[in-house]
Amino acid sequence: xxxxxxxxxxxxxxxxxxxxxxxxxxxxxxxxxxxxxxxxxxxxxxxxxxxxxxxxxxxxxxxxxxxxxxx
Numbered sequence: 001x002x003x004x005x006x007x008x009x010x011x012x013x014x015x016x017x018x019x020x021x022x023x024x025x026x027x028x029x030x031x032x033x034x035x036x037x038x039x040x041x042x043x044x045x046x047x048x049x050x051x052x053x054x055x056x057x058x059x060x061x062x063x064x065x066x067x068x069x070x071x
Contacts, residue, residue, distance in 0.1 A: 003061050005031035012057045018050050034063045041065075 003011055007030050009022050025044045027033050033054070041051045055065060062070045 003030060005029065005034065005063075009033055012054075013060070014053060014057050015050075018046070018053065021046060021050070030058075030061070030063070034058060034065060035067050037066050 009027060009030060009032075010019055012019075012030065014022075021044060022028075022033065027036070027044075038051055041054065046054070058064055059070075064070070
């Protein structure tokens with residue numbers, strides 16, 4: 001079942017380290033995450049590898065960074 005924008009980032013298939021970084025920066029829901037851009041994630045000290053895994057996790061839900069949505 002697809003996640004919705006209202007779901008917690010904890011429900012995404014991400015490592016605990018990434019989830020903790022997101023939560024520490026008040027990025028709690030998927031809707032808080034998908035509005036961000038790569039440079040926003042860089043500012044909160046995400047590595048390229050971590051950003052890549054976030055992008056993949058979002059794409060599996062039909063979403064992408066920068067508020068892109070796919071059917």
